[in-house]
Structure formats: structure tokens, C-alpha cells
Amino acid sequence: MESTVCRSGHIRWVYWCFVAWAALSVGADRLARAQTQEAGVALRATTRTVNVNVVVTDARGDPVKDLGQADFTILDGGQPQKIAFFLPIDEGRPLPILAKTPPDTYTNRPAASPDVTILLFDTLNSGWTSQGYGLRRVRAFLRQIRPEDHIGIYVLGDDLKAVHDFADDASDLVAAMDRYDDEHSHLRAKRTAAEEESTGDTALDRFLLGKDNRYHFELDGRASPAYRTDKLAFASQMTTASLEAITRQLSTIQGRKTLIWVTDGIGPLGHFMSDDLDEYLQRWRGGAGVTLPSVASWEDGADVERMIRLMNGADIQVYTVDARGLETERGLPGGAVAADPAESVIVTTPQPNGEMMELARRTGGRAFFNRNDLETGIRRALDDSRFTYELAYSPDHGKWKGEWRRIQVKVDRPGVTVLARSGYFALPDPQPLPVKDRLEFLSEVAASPIESAQLPLSVHIATSSSPNGAAIDAVVHVGRQSLGSLLTAQASGHAAGHFEVEFMQIGEKNKLLDATQKQIDADLKPEEYAALSKTGWNLPVRLPFRPGATLLCVVLHDEASDAVGSVRIPLARYAAALAAH
Numbered sequence: 001m002e003s004t005v006c007r008s009g010h011i012r013w014v015y016w017c018f019v020a021w022a023a024l025s026v027g028a029d030r031l032a033r034a035q036t037q038e039a040g041v042a043l044r045a046t047t048r049t050v051n052v053n054v055v056v057t058d059a060r061g062d063p064v065k066d067l068g069q070a071d072f073t074i075l076d077g078g079q080p081q082k083i084a085f086f087l088p089i090d091e092g093r094p095l096p097i098l099a100k101t102p103p104d105t106y107t108n109r110p111a112a113s114p115d116v117t118i119l120l121f122d123t124l125n126s127g128w129t130s131q132g133y134g135l136r137r138v139r140a141f142l143r144q145i146r147p148e149d150h151i152g153i154y155v156l157g158d159d160l161k162a163v164h165d166f167a168d169d170a171s172d173l174v175a176a177m178d179r180y181d182d183e184h185s186h187l188r189a190k191r192t193a194a195e196e197e198s199t200g201d202t203a204l205d206r207f208l209l210g211k212d213n214r215y216h217f218e219l220d221g222r223a224s225p226a227y228r229t230d231k232l233a234f235a236s237q238m239t240t241a242s243l244e245a246i247t248r249q250l251s252t253i254q255g256r257k258t259l260i261w262v263t264d265g266i267g268p269l270g271h272f273m274s275d276d277l278d279e280y281l282q283r284w285r286g287g288a289g290v291t292l293p294s295v296a297s298w299e300d301g302a303d304v305e306r307m308i309r310l311m312n313g314a315d316i317q318v319y320t321v322d323a324r325g326l327e328t329e330r331g332l333p334g335g336a337v338a339a340d341p342a343e344s345v346i347v348t349t350p351q352p353n354g355e356m357m358e359l360a361r362r363t364g365g366r367a368f369f370n371r372n373d374l375e376t377g378i379r380r381a382l383d384d385s386r387f388t389y390e391l392a393y394s395p396d397h398g399k400w401k402g403e404w405r406r407i408q409v410k411v412d413r414p415g416v417t418v419l420a421r422s423g424y425f426a427l428p429d430p431q432p433l434p435v436k437d438r439l440e441f442l443s444e445v446a447a448s449p450i451e452s453a454q455l456p457l458s459v460h461i462a463t464s465s466s467p468n469g470a471a472i473d474a475v476v477h478v479g480r481q482s483l484g485s486l487l488t489a490q491a492s493g494h495a496a497g498h499f500e501v502e503f504m505q506i507g508e509k510n511k512l513l514d515a516t517q518k519q520i521d522a523d524l525k526p527e528e529y530a531a532l533s534k535t536g537w538n539l540p541v542r543l544p545f546r547p548g549a550t551l552l553c554v555v556l557h558d559e560a561s562d563a564v565g566s567v568r569i570p571l572a573r574y575a576a577a578l579a580a581h
Contacts, residue, residue: 048400049084050076051315053256053364054389054409055419063387064416065090075408076395085392089255091115091385106569107458108451110249115256115385116166117150118246119378121207122263123157123214124235126323131213134262134323134374139177139208141375147171149382153204154450155212160242162449163207176204240303241444247310248445248452248564252481256388257314258365260381262321262374266355302437305402305427306562311363312424319381320356322369364421384419400428433562445564446504446553455482455556455565463545463574470545470578476501476554479536482565486558487522487529495529497522498559501539505549505571513546545571545578 052074056064069086101107110116121138123131145151151173152166164173206212223231250257353369360367366384368377397405402425409420433441445452458477463470478486487495498521505514518539524532543552552569 049392049394050407050424051085051313052391052393052407052409052420053315053317054391054411055256055364055384055387056389056411056413057417057419059415064411064413065387067389067411067413071412072389072391073410073412074391074393075410076393077397077405078408079397081393081395083391083393085390087254087390089115089388089390091387101458102460104462105458105460106567107456108453108565108567109456109458110167110253110453115150115258115388116152116250116253117258117260117382117385118152118154118166118250119260120242120246120262121153121155121212122261122323123155123212124238125156125266126262126264128213128215130264130323130325132210133325134321135208135210135213137325137374138262138378139180141378142173142177142208143181144375144379145170145173147174149173151382153207154242154246155207156239156242157212157214158238160238160245160449161203161212163203163212172201172204176201176208179205180208237303240307241448244303244307244310245444245448245450245452247307247314247316248454249450250316251310251314251454252456253453255390256385257316258319258381258385259316260319260321260378261356262323262378263356264323265353266320266359306430308425309427309430312427315421316363317365317381317384317421318359318363319365319377320353320360320367320369321374321377322353322356322367323374324369325374362422364419366419395426397426400426402427430562432559438562441562442502442555442557442564445555445557445566446502447510448566451568452555452564452566454563455485455558457482457554457556457565457567459554459567459569461552461569461574463578465578472505472543472545472552472574474503474541474543474552474554476539476541476556477536478539478556480533482556483532483537485561485563487524488560493526495522495524500557500559501541502553502555502557503541503543504553504555505543505546506551506553507546507548508550511548513549514544516541516543545575549575 054072056067058064065088067088069083072083072086074081074083119138121134126134147170149170150166150168151164151170152162153164153173155161155163246259356369357367359365366377366380368374368380391409395405399405404423405426406423407421409418411418432438456479458479460475460477462473464473465471486499487497489495500520501518503514503516503518504512507513518541520539549571552571554567554569556565558564
């Protein structure tokens, strides 16, 4: 029997493997250490901070670049707030030079970028016709990009697929579009056999050719209640898990983070727009006397709450692009029969998706619908990122019960347009996940094709061979930034934290071959923490190199906040070297 808690065909394998995790675990390591405060190193604090990214344009739509902190006013629930952080972000500014990663070292630290744009092409919540039309407009947009642009492309279907990494420039996107146009040109020259075999980037080519599109099972009146329940539950769970993964990947990046969501509609997730989130969560959790429709995904309130919390904290702007384009409907509303035959050909415009419009408004993005130039909406999202202002403040209302708090950003400059998110959910402190939910949560992180960067870390690996078999020697390095997130100052002057590191070796068809857990109970003295804050903390571990392993996934998990960092390490090169040896 297949469990309904699993997120997708790509993810569900991990959940059952984690059930047997305890038998594979090598046990728990304990650290007896301590900490101190040092200039420039901040430990985890309980102060809540709201980040707001702001776009200010003039009457011509050009960015206004000469504003200072004194020109901005932030109102939270109508009350002015003290701006604690202010930074203008210019896409054209020189990027910091990042230190080169040493050989055999892998990290989840994102590349330096003044802004990040992710295009999420949704085949899970979109009809077959919309997917074809939306992809055609995406191709039109890609013909306009410049090689130096940075944009990530992800496909949401039965799983989440990364087609193009935002850390890479767009030169391979340009090349892929050239291949596509050449393939579909009537002037296409005959290729040699060698040229036919050289397809360039296979993932990009498949996406552009529409091979990632999937048949969308319409939930019309012909669908049985059980079928409808299962489909809506899966769509909600997969969409929520994918948005969480994208948000965790972008959470530590400074500057404007834009998610362009090309979809028919938000679908089952639309109910998270309720102003009274706490009331809805109580219903999802099975409140007494409440009868819910046949939408099982409403029971996943904890997942939705976690997604909202992540998006609030990461300050991601969502641009919703209706994949249906410009639609027309013939006939009278409700299927009425016209007395005059001429009235039966009246063309009406369908109503836009309200949830998509509201999601864009609340996050500081824009909604594009009922238009045939969807590429214009995608282009506008990139243009909005050219110059932005990053602001942050600590709310003083003291009300953290899940209600929607309205934000207003005002600029002391006549004739300008201000684009910023309209509010946030004032969620209470999260509670630690129970064991079952924790295993499911970690399975999602491990199975995701994109790495989580909430907790930056790096992993250095080496392999060796002995009469006892091949082994992987891994050293996990946790730097200053992650230490400050993992440890909390205590009244005794110590800093404590409880976190864990998981090592998973994965083989063909996503088969889990080995799982090793290191549990860390940290209690650091001031002088010990002072040293660690300068050098970082290293965890060495030796793992048996399992035959057939193709991937090593390392996950760092903070048990208090459920923040995670993950690194995925391909093992094919190391396996080949061991075989040759």
C-alpha cells in the first residue's frame, strides 16, 4: 500500500528508507563545548525581523536610484516602524569575488548575484492546452534574453525538476533556443550523424521541445470523489513541497528574489490566502465539529504554515503568469440559450484567477492574465530586479497568532510608483516537528533536486581502499553564519544547540543504499566558541563506500527551527577512480 503522506514519485522512496534509518545509523556523537559573543558573530536571537524588497519607478517606468533611508516610511498595521536595515541594490554593481572552492569540496553557498529570478513552469496544475501555449510564450521570452542574464528554470510536475541553474549565465539558454529554432526551421540544413548525436544540454532541449509536459487529469464532473480527493491532495502536497524547496534554496541570498510562476491557477493552495490563517489551520488539523469538503490536502496545514513561514522570511516576490493566455468564451453565462441567435456568438472574457492576483499582490509581485504576450510579464519581472531597495524592521505589535498584518511602504517623492509586498502572516514560533513528520520533512530535503541553503555548509570528501573495502572520508564544515543560526546564548554564558547531520548514499533509481546519522548536542564555553567563530566547526566521518552509489547527500538540520542545509555530491568520478585503482 502506498502512503498518502509521500510527496511524489521522486520523493516517496526516501520516506520508507528513513523508517529503517535507526538500524543503519552509526549512533550519536556528542560535543561538550561552549561559546562567547564576539564582534561580528551574532548568535541566534528571538527578535523577529520583516524584510521588504521595494521597487520604485518614475512615470516612464524607469527605476529611481537616488533615494535614501529617510525617504522611506514603513507602516505595519497603520503604525510607523523604525527601519533597521537599508540597502540599495543595483544589478549593475560589481559582484564580490568569491573564493574558489578547493578540489573535492562541495558547497551549497549560492553564487554571488544582486538578484535571483526563478521561472517555475507548472505542468501539475495546468491543462494540456495551457502547457503548450505557455511553453510557446516562454520560448518567445527566451529569444529576448542576453547571455549575461541569470535565470533559473524549474519544471513542476510529478516531481520538481531543475532545467537550468540560476547561478549560471544564460549563454546555454541562448544556445538551446538556437538549437530549437534550427530544428524547427524549414531552412534547416541536413546534419551529419555526429551533429545529430550532439544535442547540447539534454534537459534544456527536452523542456523546450515540450517533452516535460504531462497530461493533466481534469477534475470535472466525470471524476469520482475518491479520484478527485487523491489528485487534489497530491497536487497540493507536491506544490507545497516544491515551493518550500525553492524558498530554502534562495533564503540566504541578499537582494530581490523573484519567482515567476507560469500556471493555470494556484489550485488547492488558494485557501492559504485567508487573513485568519490560525482559524484555517485549526480546521485543517481537524477542529471539532468542522466538516471539510473532499480535499484531503486541507489536512496538511502544518506543511502550508511552514511554506508561508519560509516565504515570509525569504521575502520572495511572486509574479503569477496565467498560462491560458487570452481566453474567450462564446455564449451566455451559465450556458443559457439566447433568444436571438446573434447573442450566442457574444465573446466574453473569463474572470482572472483571484488567488493568483492576491498572491502576487501580497508578495510584492505582479499578476499577468488574459493577454497573448505572456513573455512581456516574464520580462517585466526581470526588469523590476534591475534596481531595488532592501529594507528590514522589527515589528513592535507583539501579536504573533497567525493573523495577516498589512504593510504599507511610502516614498517621499512625488510621481513615483512603489512596488512592495502588502503584508505578512504574523506566525508564532514554530514547534519542533514530531519524529514521524521530521523524517518525512528530511526525506523531502534529501530527495529535492535543488540544494537547501538555509544553513550554508561545505563538504570535502576523499576516498580510500583497504582490505576492509572502499571508504568515503568526509569532512563537513559549518562556518560562522551557520554557527550563529544553530547556537543560542544561554543565561550561564554558554551557547547551546541541538542539530544533526545525515549522510545518505543513493544508487540507481533513487535507491537508498546507506544512511548514517550524527547527532550533536552542543554546549560551548566562551573561549571555545570564540575559537570556533573564527575557524568554523568541522565534523569528520568515515563512511563505507556502498557499491553502486552514485550520489552522496549530506543534510545539516537544526532541530529547534527545522532550518536545513543540504549538499549533493556526485560519486561517479570517485567510483571510477576506485575501480581503476
